[in-house]
Amino acid sequence: MKKILKFFYKKTIIGKYLITKLIKLNDFYLFYIKPEKKYLTDKFEDSFGRKINLENPITLNEKIIWLKLYDRTPLHTTCADKYAVREYIIDKIGEKYLVPLHFKTDDPKQIIPENLPDIPFIIKTNHDSGGGIIIHDKYKPEINWKVIRKGFKKRMKDNYYYNSKEWQYKNIKPCIIVEKLLLNKQGNIPFDYKIHCFNGKANMIQVDIDRNADKHYRNWYNTKWEREPYKWTSIKDEGKTTEPSDTEVDKPKTLNEMITLSEKLSQDFCYVRVDWYDLDGKLYFGELTFHHDGGNRPIIPEKYDKILGQKVILPKKSQAAHN
Incomplete structure (x- = not known):
């Protein structure tokens, strides 16, 4: 069956259209309809080949x-927020351990060279998991700022909770932050x-x-x-x-x-x-x-x-x- 679906997806326009629609419907069910506990226990069983023991883990x-x-507290949300956690770090161990912050905005349209530093930096969102966009030299002509802004516009609309079921991400207010890119003496x-x-x-x-x-x-x-x-x-x-x-x-x-x-x-x-x-x-x-x-x-x-x-x-x- 998988080979047949793969053939229709790759070789026919209507097959690709229908299978894409089915994948989107399945994802919508998994992320937004399927009960949270059921989603997590099923995924665990898929990963380990056995049922999870939640009564006595x-x-x-x-x-x-x-x-x-x-285990869900407002502090989990604060500390999962890559911008809000900075205050937690200052309170706990001091500001000197923070990567220098150069820019913060709620609007992807503000990601333009004029607002960004002349040194290497990384652009990322505060509300999800994963890497950001590394820029070594903002003046390089091959950098497509329009594509970068479009990508961050999409990321700002995503709620990482629905893909991961990690509650701490659910109520983070999205923003974009620009930090100094850390490079050692070897670059x-x-x-x-x-x-x-x-x-x-x-x-x-x-x-x-x-x-x-x-x-x-x-x-x-x-x-x-x-x-x-x-x-x-x-x-x-x-x-x-x-x-x-x-x-x-x-x-x-x-x-x-x-x-x-x-x-x-x-x-x-x-x-x-x-x-x-x-x-x-x-x-x-x-x-x-x-x-x-x-x-x-x-x-x-x-x-x-x-x-x-x-x-x-x-x-x-x-x-x-x-x-």
């Missing part, structure tokens, strides 16, 4: 799904260091290497900077996954500072990933993420999903509104 991925459904974007904190304590460290390159590697370390025996990959473009690198990453000189700051930022949460950039020895805060890969990517070997899950103590089920 054991694995880390099960607990992430549980948190998606039952490269620095590694990402992501500290996964369980109940206010740093537990494991994810290092993303060359995330904007063809081969995006991801290594896992404990807080003593010893390589972990598992992997927790994400799916990237063309189905590629973020596999561990064969080479080691040098222990950052800022590791202890990174861990201490992450634990300060994680005190209000059961589970959170705190992202950092180490720019030639100076730390910059990246973002806070509450549901790594949505709780839908296997940890391999499988036993470590349970081992890590046992370290997370869930709060009592909240009565947070689902609106």
Whole structure:
């Protein structure tokens, strides 16, 4: 059946039209009609080949799904907002850890060279997940600002909650922010260091290497900077996954500072990933993420999903509104 549908989609105009319409209808049902809990439990079963145990979640991925459904506070929304979280960071650890902000607007039409800095920068929205548009030189003639504005106009209308069912995104007021592009002395974007904190304590460290390159590697370390025996990959473009690198990453000189700051930022949460950039020895805060890969990517070997899950103590089920 799949081969037949693929043939009609690729070889006939009417086939492409009808299949496109069916896909849109299916997406509308999944994102806007299907009950939230059913959506999440079905997706978990598709990812792991088994039903989730929400009454007594054991694995880390099960607990992430549980948190998606039952751990909801206004602070989650504030901290998922890439603009509003800046005040939280200032209050908790200080302004010096923020990436410099050059421009903020609610109107995509304002994304014009005259409003943007003369140094390399990144343009992104505050209310979704994913990368932004990197501009090294705004004067380059090949930059199509009209296309960029059109893309951000579309993103401003999207509500990331409906695709992910991550409640914290649902009530964020969208805006566009322009930040300094962090580049090290070699002119490269620095590694990402992501500290996964369980109940206010740093537990494991994810290092993303060359995330904007063809081969995006991801290594896992404990807080003593010893390589972990598992992997927790994400799916990237063309189905590629973020596999561990064969080479080691040098222990950052800022590791202890990174861990201490992450634990300060994680005190209000059961589970959170705190992202950092180490720019030639100076730390910059990246973002806070509450549901790594949505709780839908296997940890391999499988036993470590349970081992890590046992370290997370869930709060009592909240009565947070689902609106």
